[in-house]
Amino acid sequence: MPDTTDADVLVVGAGVLGTSLAHHLLQRDAGRVIVLEARTPAAATSGAGAGFVGLWAAGYADFFTDTDLQLEQYGIDFYRLLAEQNPDIECRANGNLYLATTEPGWSKWVAPVLGHPLAPSGTRELTPREVGTITGGVVSPGGVVGGALHPGGIQISAGRATRALADSVRRLGGEIREHTPATGLIMSDGAVIGALTDAGPIRARRVVLACGAWSNQLLRPLGHRLPLLRVVATRVVSPPSGVPDTMPTVMVPDLYGLWLRAHRSGLTWGNGDGYSPAYELDDAVGSESRPHYPELVDRLRERLLPGLRELVPAHDLRIDWWLQGIPCMTPDRRFLAGAVPDVPGLYVLGGDNEAGVTHGPGLGRLMAELVDGGGSEWLDASPYRLDRFAPDRFPTERDVADAMPARR
Numbered sequence: 001m002p003d004t005t006d007a008d009v010l011v012v013g014a015g016v017l018g019t020s021l022a023h024h025l026l027q028r029d030a031g032r033v034i035v036l037e038a039r040t041p042a043a044a045t046s047g048a049g050a051g052f053v054g055l056w057a058a059g060y061a062d063f064f065t066d067t068d069l070q071l072e073q074y075g076i077d078f079y080r081l082l083a084e085q086n087p088d089i090e091c092r093a094n095g096n097l098y099l100a101t102t103e104p105g106w107s108k109w110v111a112p113v114l115g116h117p118l119a120p121s122g123t124r125e126l127t128p129r130e131v132g133t134i135t136g137g138v139v140s141p142g143g144v145v146g147g148a149l150h151p152g153g154i155q156i157s158a159g160r161a162t163r164a165l166a167d168s169v170r171r172l173g174g175e176i177r178e179h180t181p182a183t184g185l186i187m188s189d190g191a192v193i194g195a196l197t198d199a200g201p202i203r204a205r206r207v208v209l210a211c212g213a214w215s216n217q218l219l220r221p222l223g224h225r226l227p228l229l230r231v232v233a234t235r236v237v238s239p240p241s242g243v244p245d246t247m248p249t250v251m252v253p254d255l256y257g258l259w260l261r262a263h264r265s266g267l268t269w270g271n272g273d274g275y276s277p278a279y280e281l282d283d284a285v286g287s288e289s290r291p292h293y294p295e296l297v298d299r300l301r302e303r304l305l306p307g308l309r310e311l312v313p314a315h316d317l318r319i320d321w322w323l324q325g326i327p328c329m330t331p332d333r334r335f336l337a338g339a340v341p342d343v344p345g346l347y348v349l350g351g352d353n354e355a356g357v358t359h360g361p362g363l364g365r366l367m368a369e370l371v372d373g374g375g376s377e378w379l380d381a382s383p384y385r386l387d388r389f390a391p392d393r394f395p396t397e398r399d400v401a402d403a404m405p406a407r408r
Helices: 016-027 066-085 103-114 128-134 158-171 212-222 294-303 305-311 356-373 397-403
Strands: 007-012 033-036 096-100 124-126 146-150 175-177 182-188 191-197 202-209 229-237 249-252 258-263 266-270 321-325 336-339 346-350
Touching (some): 007 016, 007 191, 016 033, 016 158, 016 346, 016 356, 033 158, 033 202, 066 158, 066 356, 096 103, 096 128, 103 146, 202 212, 202 356, 212 346, 229 294, 229 397, 258 305
Parallel strands (some): 007 033, 033 175, 096 249
Antiparallel strands (some): 096 146, 182 191, 191 202, 249 258, 258 266, 336 346
């Protein structure tokens, strides 16, 4: 009989996870690959990412393990290679700097980074004066008690890197259909055989949902629901003020998870004060690719800015512009990568836990091996199985939030 399928694999979503998956599928000669994107690559959460990539499993986020560390190192190596062909992704090997502003913050957050068994080679302690030097004078020595440096971490432009991955998909023979949202899934005898779009149906042997906050909309008619907490996350950008582009990414956990990095001579920064779970906002969360909640920016300005000014006294911290995305959290802060139980032909890659840019390349490789080869000899995928959560164990997003582990 003639082949009536349009693709061997149909990927829904052209963020960093979807484009990375498609890239790795094509590298494996997995056949015809089509990516559906509601707007354009990186138009949603991936393009709003701050773009710092690090070894978070090595002391910063203890819900990540050595398996996640392999994904993290793969991501660092992958982006370095991608930058050789695409210098405009702005890849900088500046390292990740973990700081404490108080002695309790040092004991709880920074000392464990220095003593962690997975700490990378070259990890070292910095005095307050050394912190000032390595940040080019951006961080005041008087504002910290010390720091720990992971030298191998990198910074990229998350949006540009995602678009570079999309370009790679096209060069490798894949297709990205922009402005073509999936409106539903096509079923036959209990299996998924494609997706519906306003431009018509697209039939495929396998379908992978890599559409983040929108995944459950497509799963709902099938009677499935992923335990995902949608979070609106804010990052702000300050005007140029002479910030050196050699400054490491700065993480200050005892300022409620402050992160700070150089952005074209200015700074981009944020913390939990600019975040909110979707259930605390209105029903419009997820109705557009980028959320728009200025009240979160106001809260960030009010709560974080006074402490940030003490840490960074000599640079312009006014909010020049800002943007928001919708990262999705899982109850155990681990990713989702695998087959949808009892639905042949359907897979999910998601649950980024606000670490999709770091782990995206490795998750794309792992998922390509699962979809195309039925398993992975590279990495144990079992921690990311969708069926690790019992059905209806987390009936609401608030239940997911209540179950999530805190860092230490």
